[in-house]
Amino acid sequence: MITELNQRSREIFRQIVDAYVATGEPVGSRTISRRLGMVLSPATIRNVMADLEEQGLLYAPHTSAGRIPTDAGLRMFVNGLLEIGSLTEDERESIEAKCASSGRALSDVLNEASTMLAGLSHCAGLVVAPKTDRPLKHIEFVSLGPGRALVVLVNEDGLVENRVIEVPVGLPTSTLQTVSNYLSAKLVGRTLEEARQEVTREIQEQRTQLDELSRRVVAEGLATWAGAGGSQGGGGGQLIVRGQARLLEDVTALSDLERVRALFEALETKEAMLRLIEATGQGDGVQIFIGAENVLFNHSGCSLIISPFQNSREQVIGAIGVIGPTRINYARIIPLVDYTAKVISRLVG
Missing domain, CATH: 3.30.450.40 (GAF domain)
Structure with missing residues (x-):
């Protein structure tokens, strides 16, 4: 649509958008005339503004003479007239x-x-x-005090995620270390969902050497990460x-x-x-x-x-x-x- 505007219409439209961005107020023909150094009269500018409004690029929010750009007008400005600055x-x-x-x-x-x-x-x-649902490369449980533990997850991309979970009150720090070692040895390289499924299977088959408290930590922790409520991509x-x-x-x-x-x-x-x-x-x-x-x-x-x-x-x-x-x-x-x-x-x- 920008190619359909002549040079004068483009410049007037650019000035209207610039003034609107600066003030947030409807822009009138006298304002644009002053910004252009009085090269064009307010009457001439009003005629151009009427044409721009007819094309759906401007509209009047009130009964006053001021106009502001429509969403379509701003899109045209961004695509065809915007001069993007550069960072220092x-x-x-x-x-x-x-x-x-x-x-x-x-x-x-x-x-x-x-x-x-x-x-x-x-x-x-x-x-x-x-x-993300990227495979894990590191899992660690850290005690935060009675009933709480921090889980540190690092995936193959090097992204780190920290989560706090509830654990049985009185759980020894040594048990958390056992859990960390177990997961690091058996589950690294799997996604969270794969890890959850593997732990669930081991618990059900009673093949793990972890004691009851360890199994509870693993089961509850991984269920929190990748439970049934998760969305595509690994849980929300x-x-x-x-x-x-x-x-x-x-x-x-x-x-x-x-x-x-x-x-x-x-x-x-x-x-x-x-x-x-x-x-x-x-x-x-x-x-x-x-x-x-x-x-x-x-x-x-x-x-x-x-x-x-x-x-x-x-x-x-x-x-x-x-x-x-x-x-x-x-x-x-x-x-x-x-x-x-x-x-x-x-x-x-």
Whole structure:
């Protein structure tokens, strides 16, 4: 559609979008005339704005003369008129340092990355990370005190996941060590579901040398990880959102707080997370969903800029991005998201 606009219409439309992104307010012809240095009169600009509205690129939210871009208009702007900025060397180093300082645990890296994106973009940072079904290479139980133990899982990709489970009160530390040794010797190289099935079979056949308490720990622990309620890919996923308050602060673009609450409720569902992962995996690099283009944001007035991150085999294992009002600063945020996803992919290795 961008090719159907002449140069004057393109420039006026660009100025309208820029002004709207900056203020969140409807843009009038006099504002655009001033931004263009009075080269065109307000009357001329009004005629062009009327044409753009007829083409579905602008609309009037009120009876005033001001106009704002439609979702289709913003899509055309992003695809054809947007000049994407570039990150400074300091920004690149800051992103790398913040992600790397979190240690090797993927959950820590993702938490840090989402918080950082929320701060740099002034929007809500979002991470979708499915629980992968990769074979394990290390399993360890660590006592956290009476009735609780930490389970450390490391899969073949080097991703670390920590889970807290309940254990019988008074369980000796030596028993937890026995459990760790048993699993390391017998179950490493299997997926969580395969591990659960193997342990269940051994318990039923009474072939294991573990005592009753050990069998209980193993059975309950692995059932917690990969029970019948798990989804494809190894048992659900995790959604990390940082900076939700930034969305609620933008009352100009998001006057209906219930829409935002509904958005976060939708994002918390397993199905929504899977759809996001599938959507990001269908294309290379950053994916942009504007307003009604995505069912999740149909009534929320939000846009999502998201990019997948990969393991060393170039398999998509999650996605990181930013949620904000449709008037977010696309030129600024797109390179932020893109570079952060590349850093995480590199760290995951």
